[in-house]
Amino acid sequence: MSGDVSPRQAASSAFLLVAVGGFSLFWAVFLSMLMRNSFLDVDIENLWHHLVLRIALFVGFGLCSFVVSRTPEGVIGNRRRNVMTALVALFSIIAAVSSATYFITQTAHPLGFDLIVWALAGAGLCCLFFLWVESVSAVSQASIVKCLALSVVCGCGFYLVINMLPSPFNIAMLAVCPLISLGILKALPRETERSSAEAIPLAESKKNAHMSWAFGAIYVVYGIVFGLGAGSVTQIAGDAVLFVGIAVLAALGALAAYAFMQRFAGRIAQSNMLRMVFPFLVIALVPMSFMSNVVYTLCNLLLLGAYVFVLLTSIAYELQTANKRRASYLFFIGRSQTALCVGLIAGYGLGLAASAAGAINLSVLSAIALGLVVLLAAFVTFSPTEPFVHGTENGEASPGSAGEAGSAASEDGTGAGDPSGEGPARGEHEPGHWKACCATLAERYGLSPRETEVFYYLAKGRGIEHIQNKLFISSHTVKTHTYNIYRKMNVGSREELLDIIEDEKRSQRGE
Known part of the structure; x- marks a missing residue:
């Protein structure tokens, strides 16, 4: 393996324009699968069914993230890229066939079939996500942050278009968007293409990463809170106002991530970034415990904005940290996405248990989430060491700290x-x-x-x-x-x- 590291350059305007357009289509489809939408949640009274499907979605996404994080070479090779491209294409086929079948017959599919379909859909979305992360990871940190934020903002607009269209046009959009995104990815300017010389073996990445167990634990707890919020939105009746609210709060979360990274990049540790999210989670979860209707909906959407903020800033931090520590970006981001997915599955699972038992309402679940946030805040705030890095117990300055x-x-x-x-x-x-x-x-x-x-x-x-x-x-x-x-x-x-x-x-x- 070569010891040389190619300096990352600022992206050209042409690269940013094409990357933002292509990456935004991923976010549009991801939001459609994650949140309440106009055509996948038609039979909303069966709340448990929709929660189960989203659990399957994140099982597929999480397993794929874990596999990617274990990439032996540390970069996506041609053979692996072909497999990932095939899985993205499979997502489009699945979305078209299953949604169209339901639209035509107005009959729900067997649960076992739906579980397989949604798990494969999660794997396909995960592959498209990592293909885009690979494309933007070779440019400068400022360009990465700009691309991530703008692509989410544009993706929110496409999400609105998908959900406002009548069937079967929305079905066609859901199926076509990943394919168009792949096509744009192929046409992306190759000025920032990663070379095989940048491959960092998995063993070396593990050695240089210096991750502690707390890295995954914190993201799991965050995922539980966000999963409860996303599951709660699924039960709210879908209309144009809700869809606009989802798009606006997700876009605001992306813009907040952009402003934060512009202001604090290189001067604040990742754990400090996570601390800054606590007040927003508390503000969202406290009213959810005893209020309903409009306020309840707004609180859930605020959790969505916080989720987008954490997701984007984490990707930016991990790309930066991987470059500094001479470790694979796939290892860093794959680990964090796997942990988030585990938390989201648990959050949806809590909502599913409450729905199935009928003994616990979602307000009680919101109170449980609030308790988790308080415990997490206490752990991160009063922990004497940087929770993401081994080796700080002996008094060493932790990477990422000022x-x-x-x-x-x-x-x-x-x-x-x-x-x-x-x-x-x-x-x-x-x-x-x-x-x-x-x-x-x-x-x-x-x-x-x-x-x-x-x-x-x-x-x-x-x-x-x-x-x-x-x-x-x-x-x-x-x-x-x-x-x-x-x-x-x-x-x-x-x-x-x-x-x-x-x-x-x-x-x-x-x-």
Whole structure:
């Protein structure tokens, strides 16, 4: 395996336009399968039946995510891509045949048939999702966030179109959208195509990822809460107002994710991002426990917006973290999606149990979800370590956390983390190992000799003026080299650069 990592570049306008259009069709179909819709939930009085089908959907999605996360090569090869493309095409065939059959006969399919159909549909949607994630993962972090957010916003518009159309036109749209999305994927500009040199074996990804058990546990609890909310929306009578509400709240969740990543990318850890969602979950779940009708519906839709926010920010964080830690993006995102699916299945399952028993109403389930959120908030807030990463118990700075030494370095050349003027801002007790890490990173990211010199000073926490005086170059030249270094290493701040060095140190120690 090559040790080189191609620097991720900003996406061109043409790439973004095509990617947003194609990816949006996935989100339109995904929302149609996830939420209450106009033609798949015709016989809504059989609430338990619809909950069972959505459990089957996420069983298929979750199993496919798990298989993808275990990809031995760490990238989607041609053979695997062909299989995934076939499963997407199978989704379209299934959607067309099963929906059209129901529309024509007005007779429900046998439950066993529906379970198989929805599980295969979940696998097909999962394949389309990962094919699009692969396409956008090779561009810069800013382009990834923009593509994810805009594609969801556009997808919400397509969701409305699908649900507002009369049958059988909505059925045709549901079946055709994945095929069109695949076609757009094939026509996508190849300026950002991943090469086989970027393949990272599964064993190396596991070693470099430093994931803890809490990573999955937190996402499972989130999935339970979101599953309860989505299951509750399924019982609400479908009309144009509800469909508009679903589209608007999902779009707002995407825009909130975009604004958050623009504002805090590189300066806030993923666990802190999850903490910020707690107030919105509490606001949504408290009224759900004792109110109904319009307020109840709005609360469920607020949960949908929070789900979209968590989903998009998690994808962006995990793509960034995978690149920094030299691990497969399929491993990171596959693990998180599997955990979310497990939680969604459990959430739908709680609603199914309540519906079948008739002894527990959805208000009680909302109170249960609120209790889970409170416990989760207490765990994440008061946990003394970063819950996503192994190795922080010994006092190491966790990847993704702000680098105090780097952020405290002033532009006048005084590095707060390096009072002696010689040692690095982090790891002063082992300068030799620190220099070896910097040399390895400079070679890996293809830094020029002059960029490497600037990189060493940046890694020490030095400011612009200090660097220009040491290297006898202008401040403009220092800024140009700094920009090129950040671009090649796909970072947006000094803190992210220092985090990469910390991750490399851990990797070389074998931690």
